[in-house]
Amino acid sequence: MTELEGRVAIVTGGARGQGAAESRRLGREGAAVLVCDVLVPEGETFVAELSAEGVDARFLPLDVTDPEAWAQAVEEVRGWKGRLDILVNNAGIINRSTVSATEPEAWERVLKVNLTGAFLGIRAAVPLMEETGGGAIVNISSNSAFSGHYDPAYTASKWGLRGLTRSAAMEYAARGIRVNAVCPGLVVTALNAASPHLQPMIGMTPMGRSGTPEEIAELVLFLASDRSAFITGEDFVIDGGFTAGASYRRVAVETGIY
């Protein structure tokens, strides 16, 4: 028997990158997965791959900023499996522009997708989770939610996700629903593959490399499973040691201490 046999999951932004790895990992552990994304052909192709691998998966087009689409997604899993156990709020976008150079519309779009999208997802998912015995929600934040950053809209949205995570955890703990956040460091995906900051970041990462989507998915699986049954309201940094002290490590390297 696999760990998530009989469980049902929704993963947003699941068509590619980390969301795809998370969908695959949960699915291989026995969960039925509703993969949601705005990338429709990519999502359909990915779900066909998952099905060929023996994963019980469906694709549904979902824009996380649309409350109506969220209601449809929850109705889809209710009709499909009659329950909902896991929600991974993974969809996210970047802006990579300074405060001065960011137009208000761009600021609002990032907050809407990255933060309001998760808020809408939690609101939509909780009633069915509660009805069918509780569940686990994992919000994908970032290690940029622990410092200032050169993408202020993105960073503000990811700090906001940490606050939403803790607040929702307090509200739903007695109702059998745990809420945690995963805060990855650099993972090279379509989100950032063209970015000039990759090499400087890798160079400053104590482990000397970026993470993989599969490594992030492993932590998501842990937080979605009963192995983390007493953990709620926490954020988990997974970044090869970057947040632990990359700046002091750089000083130590440059001054010959290390």
Ligand code: NAD
């Ligand atoms: P990605 O661009 O490959 O994946 C993001 C997915 O979200 C895409 O499939 C995209 O279509 C989808 N998406 C975007 N807007 C959407 C919307 N409105 N509704 C539904 N889906 C939408 O990038 P990734 O690296 O896999 O990112 C996954 C998550 O991890 C994001 O929240 C990102 O902020 C976070 N993250 C990434 C890194 C990194 O270095 N890659 C680091 C920390 C956190």
